[in-house]
Amino acid sequence: MELTLDRLTKQFGSKIAVDRVSATLTPGVTGLSGANGAGKTTLMRMVCDVLRPTSGQVLLDGQDTVEMGDDYRALLGYLPQDFGCYPDFSALDFMRYMATLKGFGNRDGRARSMQLLEEVGLADEARRKVKTYSGGMRQRLGIAQAMLNDPAILVLDEPTAGLDPKERVHFRNLIAGFAQNKIVILSTHIVSDVEFIANRILVMRQGAFVLDDSPELVVAQAAGKVWECHVDAHRAEEMASGMTVANVRYAADGHAVVRVVADELPMGGATPVEPTLEDLYLYVFRDQVER
Amino acid sequence: MGSLIRFELRKILNNRAGMVACALALVMLVGITVLDVFTTETYDQSGRTCAGLEALDAYRARQESHAGNLDAARVAADLTIYDRASELAKSEEPAYSSMSSEQVLDVYGFEFWRDTYAVLQDTYFRRLHQVMLTSDETYAKDLGQGMAARANLDLDHGFRGRYSYSPSERALWQEKLAGIESPLEWGYADGWVSAFNWTTFLGFAVAALCVALSGVFSSEYQNRTDSIVLPTKLGKRALPRAKVVASLVFTTVYWWIVVAAMMGGIFAFFGTEGASLPVQVAGFTNLYPLTIGKATLLRCVLGYVVALGMAALTLLLSSKVRSAVVPAIVPVSLMLLGLVGIFFNPTAKLAGLLPLGGMTWSYMQTVSYAVGPLALDLPKVLLLLYGAMLLALTPLAMRAFTRHQVA
Numbered sequence: 145m146e147l148t149l150d151r152l153t154k155q156f157g158s159k160i161a162v163d164r165v166s167a168t169l170t171p172g173v174t175g176l177s178g179a180n181g182a183g184k185t186t187l188m189r190m191v192c193d194v195l196r197p198t199s200g201q202v203l204l205d206g207q208d209t210v211e212m213g214d215d216y217r218a219l220l221g222y223l224p225q226d227f228g229c230y231p232d233f234s235a236l237d238f239m240r241y242m243a244t245l246k247g248f249g250n251r252d253g254r255a256r257s258m259q260l261l262e263e264v265g266l267a268d269e270a271r272r273k274v275k276t277y278s279g280g281m282r283q284r285l286g287i288a289q290a291m292l293n294d295p296a297i298l299v300l301d302e303p304t305a306g307l308d309p310k311e312r313v314h315f316r317n318l319i320a321g322f323a324q325n326k327i328v329i330l331s332t333h334i335v336s337d338v339e340f341i342a343n344r345i346l347v348m349r350q351g352a353f354v355l356d357d358s359p360e361l362v363v364a365q366a367a368g369k370v371w372e373c374h375v376d377a378h379r380a381e382e383m384a385s386g387m388t389v390a391n392v393r394y395a396a397d398g399h400a401v402v403r404v405v406a407d408e409l410p411m412g413g414a415t416p417v418e419p420t421l422e423d424l425y426l427y428v429f430r431d432q433v434e435r
Numbered sequence: 436m437g438s439l440i441r442f443e444l445r446k447i448l449n450n451r452a453g454m455v456a457c458a459l460a461l462v463m464l465v466g467i468t469v470l471d472v473f474t475t476e477t478y479d480q481s482g483r484t485c486a487g488l489e490a491l492d493a494y495r496a497r498q499e500s501h502a503g504n505l506d507a508a509r510v511a512a513d514l515t516i517y518d519r520a521s522e523l524a525k526s527e528e529p530a531y532s533s534m535s536s537e538q539v540l541d542v543y544g545f546e547f548w549r550d551t552y553a554v555l556q557d558t559y560f561r562r563l564h565q566v567m568l569t570s571d572e573t574y575a576k577d578l579g580q581g582m583a584a585r586a587n588l589d590l591d592h593g594f595r596g597r598y599s600y601s602p603s604e605r606a607l608w609q610e611k612l613a614g615i616e617s618p619l620e621w622g623y624a625d626g627w628v629s630a631f632n633w634t635t636f637l638g639f640a641v642a643a644l645c646v647a648l649s650g651v652f653s654s655e656y657q658n659r660t661d662s663i664v665l666p667t668k669l670g671k672r673a674l675p676r677a678k679v680v681a682s683l684v685f686t687t688v689y690w691w692i693v694v695a696a697m698m699g700g701i702f703a704f705f706g707t708e709g710a711s712l713p714v715q716v717a718g719f720t721n722l723y724p725l726t727i728g729k730a731t732l733l734r735c736v737l738g739y740v741v742a743l744g745m746a747a748l749t750l751l752l753s754s755k756v757r758s759a760v761v762p763a764i765v766p767v768s769l770m771l772l773g774l775v776g777i778f779f780n781p782t783a784k785l786a787g788l789l790p791l792g793g794m795t796w797s798y799m800q801t802v803s804y805a806v807g808p809l810a811l812d813l814p815k816v817l818l819l820l821y822g823a824m825l826l827a828l829t830p831l832a833m834r835a836f837t838r839h840q841v842a
Binding site: 156186189192193194195196213214217218220222223224226227228229230231232240241242244245246247249250253286289293 | 438439442446449658659660661662663664665666667668669670671672674840841842
């Protein structure tokens with residue numbers, strides 16, 4: 145199965161939100177990363193056929209997904225970044241409604257709904273109204289509805305927003321198991337969401353892909369660009385305001401270890417360290433990072 | 436599809452503002468008819484003023500006293516009674532005209548009251564006199580001739596004195612007039628007359644319906660559920676259809692509940708007798724060859740088609756905008772414009788095509804529209820207009836939702 149993005153473009157007035165992006169996605173987890181406003185959500189909406197491209201196509205095994213219509217959408221599962229629910233529905237009602245929309249009959253829809261609510265830890269709260277749910281509970285409900293139809297293509301936009309670390313780990317494992325023979329596109333700012341499970345990383349900037357490779361090769365772009373500096377606390381504060389600092393760790397004796405992302409040695413005595421995906425992100429978007 | 440329709444119905448019922456509007460309209464419509472009963476005042480057969488249920492009994496007794504065929508002899512006899520009453524009353528002017536029923540009784544006694552006040556205040560005698568009096572102050576030969584003369588005068592004068600009737604419209608109304616049975620049968624039919632008149636206000640139920648349906652599509656945009664429902668297998672085809680079906684089911688059920696509640700209230704007080712009497716028991720200037728029962732039911736059916744058409748307009752607006760306010764305000768504004776517009780001559784005929792205006796006049800007034808040789812009375816025009824709205828606008832609403840872009 146191949147999902148091809150063929151020179152996809154989306155323009156809103158004079159602003160180009162997605163600029164002729166092309167990629168072929170195969171089964172596995174593709175992490176989609178980028179700063180706010182990079183075009184990730186717009187891209188995902190076009191993939192999910194809820195936003196018409198200005199030009200370009202999305203093709204599934206060579207077929208235009210817009211022309212496929214219902215047949216394509218039957219293969220989709222989508223968790224938008226900022227989705228709503230029906231406040232007066234219970235979680236179970238909501239899931240049953242979504243199951244109906246995804247083509248389930250009453251009995252099968254109910255069973256599948258309960259199964260997924262169990263999977264995301266909401267089975268005990270299934271009969272509560274969604275309006276009483278916390279943000280994290282709503283997010284888990286959103287993940288559950290996206291997976292109802294065991295979609296061949298799962299698109300998740302910031303799926304772990306509002307989840308605590310334990311829930312995020314559970315989610316990661318869920319997706320990793322799910323993505324065996326499915327195409328999963330996962331857009332996130334939380335590096336750990338994709339660092340361990342993605343087969344491929346797409347980094348988007350100003351509507352275009354600037355990096356497209358396996359996590360190892362993507363991270364390798366930042367090789368030799370990440371440094372550790374041992375300084376006093378006062379100097380650490382100065383560095384934080386003048387350089388791209390990934391992390392500052394303060395010790396009780398006033399000493400600090402500063403992790404800096406820079407093309408060249410930031411100061412005498414700095415030692416190069418192995419980059420992480422987060423370092424890579426900071427490196428790519430260093431001109432947009434607040435100092 | 437059945438499950439989807441049930442879910443969509445549930446979403447409509449979860450619209451609190453809509454349900455409050457529907458409940459208020461229902462309570463108001465039943466309430467005003469009941470209130471009308473208890474605020475009714477008239478005089479009974481002994482001349483005493485009475486109110487409420489006693490007044491209904493007095494009206495009934497009066498109407499039943501006039502029951503029978505209004506042939507030439509009967510009409511002539513009744514007009515003689517009326518003329519005598521007028522002369523007697525004139526002889527006591529100017530004092531008489533400002534007196535109440537009790538005052539006439541006190542001053543002149545029961546016999547005088549019976550021969551004057553009881554006749555001159557009786558709607559039957561007043562209407563009969565009005566329709567039978569010709570332009571040269573003589574009476575027509577019979578009721579048929581009287582009604583024809585009155586009708587021709589109105590047709591010559593034009594609707595509201597402003598809108599002339601074309602030859603095809605005149606032919607239309609002459610044909611209807613010729614279809615009225617002769618001699619007319621008279622009797623008690625106050626329940627049906629009351630229902631016939633009060634169906635005008637069913638327009639407020641239409642307004643409530645529009646509020647209830649205003650969020651059918653727009654709430655998906657407002658609540659941001661569009662992004663999860665649209666990219667599903669049924670999200671762009673079956674879902675919009677289910678929304679429309681659920682909306683029309685809700686419209687149908689609510690409409691007939693309101694009609695039943697209103698009629699039920701009216702008939703509980705007035706009774707259901709007289710359904711087969713001619714609609715002219717509601718007014719001799721009515722040119723429709725229908726029974727009062729049929730005319731009342733036709734107004735309810737017409738109102739239902741108007742409700743469906745307005746529901747379709749609301750759905751179209753709802754599919755186009757993010758807010759549920761606009762799809763509610765526009766139809767409600769059209770309703771109110773219709774109610775106000777019929778009172779102003781320049782806008783009257785146009786306002787007659789709007790829901791409240793149309794329902795005020797349908798099967799009551801001599802309102803018609805012509806395009807060349809084709810002339811249609813107001814009810815037919817409304818049926819065509821709102822039927823066309825239903826057929827044309829619901830597919831457009833579905834299409835707009837299907838093509839909605841989540842941005």
